[in-house]
Amino acid sequence: MSLKVAVVFGGKSTEHEISIISAIQAIGYINREKYEVIPVYATKNSDFYVGEDIDKIEEYKNIPNLLKKSQQVVWIKEGDKVNLYRFPMKKFGNNIISSVDIVFPIVHGTNVEDGVLQGYFQTLGLPVAGCDVLSSAVGMNKYVMKTVLKDNGIPVLDCKCFTWKDYENIDSIIEKVEKNFSYPVIVKPLNLGSSIGISKASNREQLIDALDLAFEFTRKILVEPAVEKLKEINCSVLGDYEEAEASECEEPVNSDEILSFEDKYISGAKGSAKGANGGSKGMASLKRKIPADITDEQRTKIRTMAVEAFKCLGCSGVSRIDFMIDESNGNIYLNEINTIPGSLSFYLWEPLGKKYSNLLDDILQLTLKADRESHKVVYTFESNVLDGIKLGGGTKGSKM
Numbered sequence: 001m002s003l004k005v006a007v008v009f010g011g012k013s014t015e016h017e018i019s020i021i022s023a024i025q026a027i028g029y030i031n032r033e034k035y036e037v038i039p040v041y042a043t044k045n046s047d048f049y050v051g052e053d054i055d056k057i058e059e060y061k062n063i064p065n066l067l068k069k070s071q072q073v074v075w076i077k078e079g080d081k082v083n084l085y086r087f088p089m090k091k092f093g094n095n096i097i098s099s100v101d102i103v104f105p106i107v108h109g110t111n112v113e114d115g116v117l118q119g120y121f122q123t124l125g126l127p128v129a130g131c132d133v134l135s136s137a138v139g140m141n142k143y144v145m146k147t148v149l150k151d152n153g154i155p156v157l158d159c160k161c162f163t164w165k166d167y168e169n170i171d172s173i174i175e176k177v178e179k180n181f182s183y184p185v186i187v188k189p190l191n192l193g194s195s196i197g198i199s200k201a202s203n204r205e206q207l208i209d210a211l212d213l214a215f216e217f218t219r220k221i222l223v224e225p226a227v228e229k230l231k232e233i234n235c236s237v238l239g240d241y242e243e244a245e246a247s248e249c250e251e252p253v254n255s256d257e258i259l260s261f262e263d264k265y266i267s268g269a270k271g272s273a274k275g276a277n278g279g280s281k282g283m284a285s286l287k288r289k290i291p292a293d294i295t296d297e298q299r300t301k302i303r304t305m306a307v308e309a310f311k312c313l314g315c316s317g318v319s320r321i322d323f324m325i326d327e328s329n330g331n332i333y334l335n336e337i338n339t340i341p342g343s344l345s346f347y348l349w350e351p352l353g354k355k356y357s358n359l360l361d362d363i364l365q366l367t368l369k370a371d372r373e374s375h376k377v378v379y380t381f382e383s384n385v386l387d388g389i390k391l392g393g394g395t396k397g398s399k400m
Contacts (some may be wrong), residue, residue: 003035005041005103006104008117009042010044011117014217017060019112022343022344024039024055025343029346030361048084049066050097054066071086073085073086075096075100077125083096083100103126103129104129105128105130106344109142115136118133127366127368129364130340131315153277158224159223160181161190163220174204178345181224184225187214189214189222197218229339233322234320235249236306237310239307239360241316244311245347250289309321316370320348344359
């Protein structure tokens, strides 16, 4: 009997549309002999829908029309099973659309990739593919991620973190930035991906503009020194806390000083860059060099560092880790981790002989392994502490 895998995508995120591309592409490559796939689209209002056309990329040109011919659903736990129920429910007849064995979230950005969605499904008792709540949250928060990695000896650039409250006195931010760093600097939202809200500032005027832009998208931002002679290198990691392996390295070819949203998803998606079911290849269509134009020593160091960081952050499934090489001195820095990478980084595994369908199967098998291990852990503790409780007066024989 095939396992029922709900591939969830979309959601309330600035990277909503990119999630649609990544998920529909993956859906076309999941092994249907082993898994029954249930595509589940989450709207920007966090409503869930299923339907015959939910996995067709061309339908997303008119989302309101797609929703009209699709069925809204809710997740309901019943005993040891989780079922998708039609919503609103019919008074008569069966309202169960399908049961679900595994959730495979292929989502990007705040509110979905950062542990929020993972936590929701975990409370339902569903095995969730990929990173757990903690590693998802740490991976999304660039400041926390840098702190954890730095504490474990993995090189990252120094940075300063600022909030909306700090932004009320922008002169204070400027003063602290100029005190700690020389221009140019990079300003970026604390918890966004796909290069949204990121810009480079070479002077005070540009810094003000960069701060204005970043704070449009988030309540917290980072400022860090810019690597002027920069070479960007990306590497994917597959595995879990016990065993993990690194993919081939790639070197993105950007049209600007910073790899932009347009570089990643728009300029490269034109022409013949098509994936499964006629969908854009997303990150797979980006202009890139694979293997990256780096020395064997640099390749080994980056791949080793990628696996170390993956395990250090407690990741599972597949992630993409982005590095920066300062070509003026050869220093290598870990820039950020993408716990659910665009296109799930399949293009980084193909050069090593791993097909996309095999990569997806590996992710799902790691999910089942983690679920088996979770059943060995005790999550409840029986006690009689409530027997003698008196609100406002403490418990019998104790002080509260």
